[in-house]
Amino acid sequence: MSGPLSGLRVLELAGIGPGPFCGMMLADMGADILRVERLEAVDLGLPVDRKFDVMARGRRSIGLDLKQASAIGIAMELVEKADVLIEGFRPGVAERLGIGPQACLARNPRLVYGRITGWGQDGPLAQSAGHDINYIAVSGALHAIGRAGQAPVPPLNLVGDFGGGGMYLAFGIVCALHERNASGRGQVVDAAVTDGTASILSIFYGRLAAGAWRDERGVNMIDGGAPWYDVYETADGKHVAIGALEQRFYDELLKRLGLDAAELPDRRDRSRWPQLRARLHHRFLQKTRDQWCEILETHDACFAPVLSLSEAPLHRQNQARETFVEAGGVIQPAPAPRFSRTPGAIARGAPERGEGAATLLSEWGFDGAAIARFRAGGAHILDPPPDA
Numbered sequence: 001m002s003g004p005l006s007g008l009r010v011l012e013l014a015g016i017g018p019g020p021f022c023g024m025m026l027a028d029m030g031a032d033i034l035r036v037e038r039l040e041a042v043d044l045g046l047p048v049d050r051k052f053d054v055m056a057r058g059r060r061s062i063g064l065d066l067k068q069a070s071a072i073g074i075a076m077e078l079v080e081k082a083d084v085l086i087e088g089f090r091p092g093v094a095e096r097l098g099i100g101p102q103a104c105l106a107r108n109p110r111l112v113y114g115r116i117t118g119w120g121q122d123g124p125l126a127q128s129a130g131h132d133i134n135y136i137a138v139s140g141a142l143h144a145i146g147r148a149g150q151a152p153v154p155p156l157n158l159v160g161d162f163g164g165g166g167m168y169l170a171f172g173i174v175c176a177l178h179e180r181n182a183s184g185r186g187q188v189v190d191a192a193v194t195d196g197t198a199s200i201l202s203i204f205y206g207r208l209a210a211g212a213w214r215d216e217r218g219v220n221m222i223d224g225g226a227p228w229y230d231v232y233e234t235a236d237g238k239h240v241a242i243g244a245l246e247q248r249f250y251d252e253l254l255k256r257l258g259l260d261a262a263e264l265p266d267r268r269d270r271s272r273w274p275q276l277r278a279r280l281h282h283r284f285l286q287k288t289r290d291q292w293c294e295i296l297e298t299h300d301a302c303f304a305p306v307l308s309l310s311e312a313p314l315h316r317q318n319q320a321r322e323t324f325v326e327a328g329g330v331i332q333p334a335p336a337p338r339f340s341r342t343p344g345a346i347a348r349g350a351p352e353r354g355e356g357a358a359t360l361l362s363e364w365g366f367d368g369a370a371i372a373r374f375r376a377g378g379a380h381i382l383d384p385p386p387d388a
Contacts, residue, residue, distance in 0.1 A: 060357055061357060133160070227267070
């Protein structure tokens with residue numbers, strides 16, 4: 001692996017949502033990740049074939065029943081070799097299993113112990129069940145997303161699980177690794193989806209305090225309230241996205257649309273935004289999405305077609321940048337961001353339970369006898385040791 005995290009050893013206790021996303025980010029950048037999976041199959045709503053579990057790519061796998069003392073013993077031996085541990089249990093679960101931060105740091109004082117939860121490790125809701133939609137609800141994000149006068153719209157689980165959760169966990173882990181270079185000591189990273197989502201909202205809380213943001217949906221400049229920052233339907237029932245915030249971009253948009261600003265409502269007059277939106281709506285309905293692409297896409301009108309998941313990999317910009325790649329027969333996003341000397345890469349697809357464990361264990365310094373001992377202790381390892 002040539003990525004910037006090449007040589008980093010990560011033990012990932014398999015979970016759902018933000019933890020696996022963090023693991024994917026680290027694996028794409030070259031980290032060597034051993035994914036600890038349950039012995040029994042868990043229905044996560046994914047297709048049966050592992051190759052479609054894109055977020056699990058780049059890892060190798062070992063099966064362990066962490067409710068068994070023998071499995072915890074194996075896990076703690078792995079902890080001694082690891083730089084990072086990723087854990088996404090409810091608060092207190094890892095401690096009860098015997099693989100909490102205190103136990104792990106006692107075995108490996110240089111370990112960075114990354115924890116991800118929805119509500120955080122403490123607080124009145126720490127032990128409550130929840131999912132992305134709940135976490136972004138209490139952070140203020142969900143209330144802000146949607147049309148004026150309508151209910152909030154869940155933004156998939158992009159804002160919470162992945163943006164406020166997985167990315168902040170990955171950021172925290174890399175920060176702790178950097179600090180370890182100076183101190184020689186590991187530490188615990190407590191990442192909560194509620195905290196990360198609130199952090200993402202920083203600019204809006206600042207504008208709200210300044211009186212420049214109304215605490216309502218769909219009435220502000222960049223939440224669909226402004227007619228020049230919105231989505232419009234086209235003649236073929238598809239949509240285009242307009243983001244002409246600055247005056248020069250707005251002027252260019254009107255020019256390419258064939259509209260005269262002097263004949264339109266003044267965009268500075270909020271009371272006339274409905275009339276201006278109606279004019280733009282009517283104009284975009286005159287042509288298909290692809291026709292508007294030909295007219296607008298190469299000009300500074302802040303325009304883009306609204307593409308489906310199937311269409312996005314085919315767009316010329318994405319193809320030129322190779323934003324999407326085919327790996328294992330599955331079209332999927334390429335590793336991001338990009339590095340000039342040490343590019344990330346998709347090392348392998350999602351592993352079957354136990355796949356690649358023997359090879360990784362050998363690379364981490366465990367010999368054939370140790371791997372055999374792990375198997376005897378209940379570890380599920382598919383492949384034979386390299387020296388077998």
